[in-house]
């Protein structure tokens with residue numbers, strides 16, 4: 267796929283261009299990892315670990331070194347067995363994140379994906395703030411062919427969620443997907459609004475399985491770590507949707523976030539169409555970091 | 562985040578050295594490691610950092626440490642000066658056509674960068690200055706993009722020209738100029754769909770718009786949180802479509818915004834404004850020196866140095 271190729275270009279060459287594991291090799295590795303937005307700390311700690319293993323296991327070939335690197339990151343990015351449990355339970359999925367990352371679009375794509383798996387899906391238009399947000403989600407509900415609960419622009423988002431929860435219960439919905447307004451993680455009043463939405467769900471639908479997905483723009487650099495940290499303080503994040511991987515950005519910050527906060531990537535966005543959302547595949551993601559897709 | 566750290570780290574680097582009259586090569590090298598780290602943490606592009614560090618290093622070695630400064634502050638002073646030189650030292654305005662000629666402004670950028678919001682913000686600015694702006698809905702792809710522009714236009718009290726989502730953006734742009742001429746609008750701002758810099762069809766669409774109408778200013782809108790990829794985006798938009806100025810959005814967050822430096826250094830185009838919020842008056846002038854301090858993650862130390 268295009269994602270694979272995009273992430274791949276760059277990593278491949280370094281393993282082929284070096285005949286031995288020396289300082290130049292590590293330096294180039296560092297450069298490529300930083301250019302993928304992995305961040306300097308994560309990059310350095312991965313390289314340190316790699317150096318240790320190379321020494322312990324007496325690795326001589328760059329190619330072998332690469333396998334060690336791939337395996338360690340793969341291991342780290344692996345999803346727990348319960349990662350997609352929300353699909354098989356009566357659940358409320360809250361989709362959150364900063365402005366413009368792809369929340370509404372991801373809700374639309376997810377609705378379609380889940381409906382295709384035979385689930386009864388409903389959407390809640392809890393972004394009542396941004397101009398045109400409700401109409402945008404309505405359009406997606408139409409594309410996915412699912413019900414949507416909405417109020418007027420300017421309404422209280424918690425009230426929308428309240429309505430949606432009662433409707434979901436009444437209509438025996440499997441998964442209720444709540445789109446929320448974009449909010450920067452450093453704005454306390456907006457983070458409090460998120461807590462309020464959570465309290466409503468907790469109070470009105472305690473038996474539901476709660477899934478909170480933070481949407482991160484794959485193009486974002488180190489700030490995504492701060493986003494994940496602060497959203498995690500406001501609410502229990504259970505996973506990441508990493509979007510816009512169809513561009514040239516590599517989304518390496520997800521590796522740093524997994525390392526530091528233990529939040530797994532569950533879906534990736536690879537375009538603007540309804541079927542451009544895929545469950546996260548750590549093997550593919552990590553292989554793509556270090557391989558050409560056509561190998 | 563690490564907002565205090567660079568100055569502290571540099572103080573630490575130099576702690577073990579006796580205050581010296583002149584910066585030696587090894588002093589500077591040690592300091593540069595910390596500067597490099599700070600820039601990378603701020604998301605300045607790796608290659609840009611490398612070039613920048615080299616320039617600073619070449620300049621710093623052998624320089625006299627000024628009175629009142631310690632070696633750490635001296636290095637920061639040089640870093641800051643070099644960075645400001647790169648960033649451009651003055652604030653720049655969007656160029657308008659003289660008199661009552663119609664100025665056409667094209668907004669372009671990646672998906673979700675903030676084009677539609679910024680379009681409305683700029684319109685408000687010009688309306689206040691007594692101009693008669695017209696907003697044009699050239700995004701026929703994103704669901705409810707037109708509605709979003711219409712709502713924002715209404716909030717600003719500025720007319721929005723739309724032909725629905727069944728027409729070609731090139732034709733919409735052409736028709737909007739006629740509309741503006743008839744209705745006495747002297748600034749036309751084209752809101753286009755978000756697009757990837759590697760999406761050839763969509764990039765060609767922008768080129769076609771520029772061939773069809775006389776676009777006076779093409780403005781690239783970039784999210785301040787953008788990481789290493791900012792250089793690829795800026796370079797491609799500039800080379801394929803041509804960019805006259807840049808607007809950095811979402812600066813009300815806590816990102817250090819190193820993308821600004823990367824973009825500036827690969828395109829050489831001025832940064833015009835920064836977006837400081839979702840409200841339609843949250844648009845501010847860009848000050849290169851403030852951006853420099855922000856990227857370096859320091860404010861207070863610089864004021865100290867300025868006094869020295």
Ligand SMILES: Nc1nc2c(ncn2[C@@H]2O[C@H](COP(=O)(O)OP(=O)(O)OP(=O)(O)O)[C@@H](O)[C@H]2O)c(=O)[nH]1
Pocket residue numbers: 363364365366367368369370371372393396399446447448449481509510511512513534535536537538542672673703755757
């Ligand atoms: N190329 C690409 N574009 C995407 C992807 N996901 C979303 N987008 C685009 O990104 C832009 C923003 O998406 P939205 O879904 O509106 O983002 P949001 O997070 O809901 O935005 P706000 O509600 O304004 O905070 C739109 O133009 C989408 O089409 C993706 O995976 N790839």
Ligand SMILES: Nc1nc2c(ncn2[C@@H]2O[C@H](COP(=O)(O)OP(=O)(O)OP(=O)(O)O)[C@@H](O)[C@H]2O)c(=O)[nH]1
Pocket residue numbers: 365366396448450670671672673674675676677678679700703706753754755756782810811812813814835836837838839843
């Ligand atoms: N906090 C903050 N949010 C902003 C700023 N500028 C825009 N936004 C928000 O970012 C999101 C995306 O803005 P849009 O104007 O829809 O972006 P766009 O580039 O037109 O998006 P597409 O048309 O989908 O490509 C919205 O939620 C805006 O409210 C800003 O300066 N600060």
Ligand SMILES: [Mg+2]
Pocket residue numbers: 369370371393399445446447448
């Ligand atoms: Mg949205």
Ligand SMILES: [Mg+2]
Pocket residue numbers: 676677678700706752753754755
């Ligand atoms: Mg738009």
